[in-house]
Amino acid sequence: MCIRKRVFCQHLLGLFLVILLTAEGHSFPLQNEDVISVHHNMSVTLTPATHELAATDQIDLEVSARVKSVRFTLAQTLQVESILLGEGSASQVASFTTVRIPNSSAQRIVVMLPEEHGRKVTLAWVYRGPINDPPKEPRHLRFVTPSETAGHIGLEGVYLSSESQWYPDAEGSFSTYRVTTHIPEGWTVVGSGQKVAENLTAGIVSSTWIVQERSEAFTLVANKFVTKSREWKASTTGQRVEIQTHFLSDNADLGDEYLDATAQYLDAYVQILGDYPFEKFAVVENFFASGLGMPSFTLLGSGSIKRHYTQPYALGHEIVHSWIGNSVFNRDGHGNWVEGLTTYLANYYWHELVQDDRQALEQRRMMLQGYNLYVRPEDDYAVSQFFRKHDEKDNAIGYQKAAFVFHLLRREIGDEPFWRGLKTFVSQYRNQPADWESIEKVFSRESGQNLRWFFEQWVEQPGAPTVSLGDASARRVREDGGQEIWQLTIRIQQSEKPYRFAMPIRVVMEDTIEVRSVMLNPSRVNIVELVLPTAPLWVELDPEMMMFRRLARRQLPAVLNSYVTDSSKTVMRAFSDPASPLEQIVSRIEAYEPTDSQRTKVVALEGHALPREGSVLILADADQGAAVHSVVLESCGDRAALKDTGFRIDGQSYEGPTMAVLFSCHRANIPGSVMTVLYGVTSDAVAKVARLLFYYGWHSYVIFQDGAVKKREIWPGQEDTMEVRIDDLS
Ligand SMILES: [Zn+2]
Numbered sequence: 001m002c003i004r005k006r007v008f009c010q011h012l013l014g015l016f017l018v019i020l021l022t023a024e025g026h027s028f029p030l031q032n033e034d035v036i037s038v039h040h041n042m043s044v045t046l047t048p049a050t051h052e053l054a055a056t057d058q059i060d061l062e063v064s065a066r067v068k069s070v071r072f073t074l075a076q077t078l079q080v081e082s083i084l085l086g087e088g089s090a091s092q093v094a095s096f097t098t099v100r101i102p103n104s105s106a107q108r109i110v111v112m113l114p115e116e117h118g119r120k121v122t123l124a125w126v127y128r129g130p131i132n133d134p135p136k137e138p139r140h141l142r143f144v145t146p147s148e149t150a151g152h153i154g155l156e157g158v159y160l161s162s163e164s165q166w167y168p169d170a171e172g173s174f175s176t177y178r179v180t181t182h183i184p185e186g187w188t189v190v191g192s193g194q195k196v197a198e199n200l201t202a203g204i205v206s207s208t209w210i211v212q213e214r215s216e217a218f219t220l221v222a223n224k225f226v227t228k229s230r231e232w233k234a235s236t237t238g239q240r241v242e243i244q245t246h247f248l249s250d251n252a253d254l255g256d257e258y259l260d261a262t263a264q265y266l267d268a269y270v271q272i273l274g275d276y277p278f279e280k281f282a283v284v285e286n287f288f289a290s291g292l293g294m295p296s297f298t299l300l301g302s303g304s305i306k307r308h309y310t311q312p313y314a315l316g317h318e319i320v321h322s323w324i325g326n327s328v329f330n331r332d333g334h335g336n337w338v339e340g341l342t343t344y345l346a347n348y349y350w351h352e353l354v355q356d357d358r359q360a361l362e363q364r365r366m367m368l369q370g371y372n373l374y375v376r377p378e379d380d381y382a383v384s385q386f387f388r389k390h391d392e393k394d395n396a397i398g399y400q401k402a403a404f405v406f407h408l409l410r411r412e413i414g415d416e417p418f419w420r421g422l423k424t425f426v427s428q429y430r431n432q433p434a435d436w437e438s439i440e441k442v443f444s445r446e447s448g449q450n451l452r453w454f455f456e457q458w459v460e461q462p463g464a465p466t467v468s469l470g471d472a473s474a475r476r477v478r479e480d481g482g483q484e485i486w487q488l489t490i491r492i493q494q495s496e497k498p499y500r501f502a503m504p505i506r507v508v509m510e511d512t513i514e515v516r517s518v519m520l521n522p523s524r525v526n527i528v529e530l531v532l533p534t535a536p537l538w539v540e541l542d543p544e545m546m547m548f549r550r551l552a553r554r555q556l557p558a559v560l561n562s563y564v565t566d567s568s569k570t571v572m573r574a575f576s577d578p579a580s581p582l583e584q585i586v587s588r589i590e591a592y593e594p595t596d597s598q599r600t601k602v603v604a605l606e607g608h609a610l611p612r613e614g615s616v617l618i619l620a621d622a623d624q625g626a627a628v629h630s631v632v633l634e635s636c637g638d639r640a641a642l643k644d645t646g647f648r649i650d651g652q653s654y655e656g657p658t659m660a661v662l663f664s665c666h667r668a669n670i671p672g673s674v675m676t677v678l679y680g681v682t683s684d685a686v687a688k689v690a691r692l693l694f695y696y697g698w699h700s701y702v703i704f705q706d707g708a709v710k711k712r713e714i715w716p717g718q719e720d721t722m723e724v725r726i727d728d729l730s
Helices: 002-023 249-273 302-306 312-320 338-353 357-374 392-413 415-428 436-447 452-458 560-564 581-592 622-639 683-691
Strands: 035-047 052-063 069-075 079-085 096-100 106-112 120-130 151-154 157-160 175-184 188-191 194-201 204-215 220-223 226-233 240-247 280-286 291-294 297-301 328-330 432-434 466-478 484-495 501-509 513-520 525-532 536-541 569-574 601-604 615-621 640-643 646-649 652-655 659-666 674-680 701-705 708-713 721-723 725-728
Touching (some): 069 120, 079 096, 079 106, 175 220, 188 204, 220 280, 240 249, 249 302, 249 415, 280 302, 328 338, 338 392, 392 436, 392 452, 392 501, 436 452, 466 536, 484 536, 501 525, 513 525, 560 659, 560 674, 569 622, 615 622, 622 640, 622 659, 622 674, 640 659, 640 674, 646 659, 652 659, 659 683
Parallel strands (some): 035 175, 280 297, 466 725, 569 615, 615 674
Antiparallel strands (some): 035 052, 052 120, 069 106, 157 220, 194 204, 226 240, 291 297, 466 484, 484 525, 501 513, 501 536, 536 721, 646 652, 659 674, 659 701
16 A cells, blocks of 8 residues: 555656645645644654654644645655544545655655545554664854754664654644653653553553643653652642653762752742643753753753753753743744743843842853854844854854843833733743744733833844943032032943943942942933932943943953954964873864864964964963963963962962863953963863863853862953043032
8 A cells, every 4th residue: 555655646746746836825725724733642663773663643633624635744764654534444545745845854745635524634644764863963162052963763862853753743733642652671761741651561661641732842762761750849839740860870870969959940930930831840861962951851961961960051941941942932933032031041040049149140241241252243133033043153142142131121121020921921822832022012011111112122133232431520519408419420322323221330439339220312422410429439331230232352351262252363382292182172173163264373382472463272281381371471460370380360379280270361452352271280180171171161260170160260351430520629
């Protein structure tokens, strides 16, 4: 039957293409608009040794009576053996056509429905084939791009996501699922939703999974896991959720640490976002590097799990995705707001929540710095145009700037309406797609303000304000009651396109310091008047980094990423041993160079003067510690001193063979460029650091002991301050 149908398909193909082309824009539904609901009832046998799956999928559709055909996508490697229409003895063979989708690993299968049919239509599919796309190494120096595979069934593990197209997906649909998997004994399957049954027969483990709420995709992973689980209960609502870890044996003893962290995040985020949307949350070890949040579970690479990846930006981020992204979805083709909001709530807001002001400030700085370093004005695009990240620039716009937009929104409308609006948004759009427009609608309604200007300015337009202090003067005036006060006049300039926003200004007075927020109009010059109790000495723009704006490179703290993003770069070898781990850094940089025109120069420190322009990365071992010391003196001053047995950073000495340091200073007399030094007292001290060097890009110095971070700090960039001129001393 299969062969006959395939021959038939070949004949029909040409005819079908004609129908498709003429039908566009007419009654033929291209997006399955008339498909009202979809339920999959699947049985899948997975054979890791041969990369194969064999499946049946009974798809129950609810469609309007005028639907003549339904369009599905399926991986090209999978062969459809048959599709039956209807159930049991009343079923009949359905005719279908197959079209290869250009530039895609999927095929489109269009199933024709009978002339007359009811609202409920059942299609029983039988299909099989291999899914064998082994994960590739991520292509960036520091950047995990999780989708370096479309899906894989193999002895190292099974990973089947929506991108794998491993079951017939009615295009544009949200479905419910009942999935039974069969896999050899010793393997454990983890799927979306709730596991309702599991048994072992004749060396095959069968487990059944149910997803009752409509969802974009069913994801399935499998491996030889060691499983830990416990019940989590919400203190406020009593909601119960099963939390689990599925780790490979090497990491199995880390289970409790991840379960504890999961419970802590759930405790916090149910209060902000409402009930947790699923029956379980599982942390699942993956056989390739990933940080992927799926409905009811998250997939983390082995290396991440080993490195205690329980931080807010890591596990916390994936847990927030349970609500943002996996319960409320991104609307296809409308821009991705999910990552910005998740980053705001997890990577940033967690620190406010646990009242760690220092870390919260640090996160705001990193969001600002990420945008300012990685997004050149000429390459900028609007937050609404972000779909998914391919590089650091996308990350800076779609994650960092978008996260900051939520911070600005919160500051604009106030805490209470913001948090109320967020809860309303999550419950109103549960199991539905949402876009930036939906967000604007909900927050406008909850705050009672027309926020059109806000979304137009921050979401729909690229860029950020460029603000500077033009002048600050003060004079003493006598109030009606005879009391003396000070009137401070500040001229604030906006170059480029002017924005409307509230700008915090720190005023340093003789005996006190105040931060005032002033509303700036979208004009090039704003004159701001403040009344103060005592004489002002200094003013400073946005000392706490509450505003999103363009900053010059010299205004930002010097960090390794300042070097990375400079258009002119030189690596200086300050070591002579060719077997040094520092040499591996040089090779890696050379391997990842984007184009010839931007090639990094690599020279030996010995016998070469520092380049006259651009940033410099000096890789140094103890033999040349003294030579490096004299070179860095001009840029770093007394912040850093190197000697062969150790180093002194920020006034503190570190001694011994296990110590290494990475530090960056702005280059003296070369504005915007930095000098970064990686120095290890011994080869061993620097070996581990060398491998992960580019993950330490956001601090001015990082001290390592035995390769582990002992301390990291920021040296602030040039501050936006101005002395206040006293005009009238009467
Ligand atoms: Zn994310």
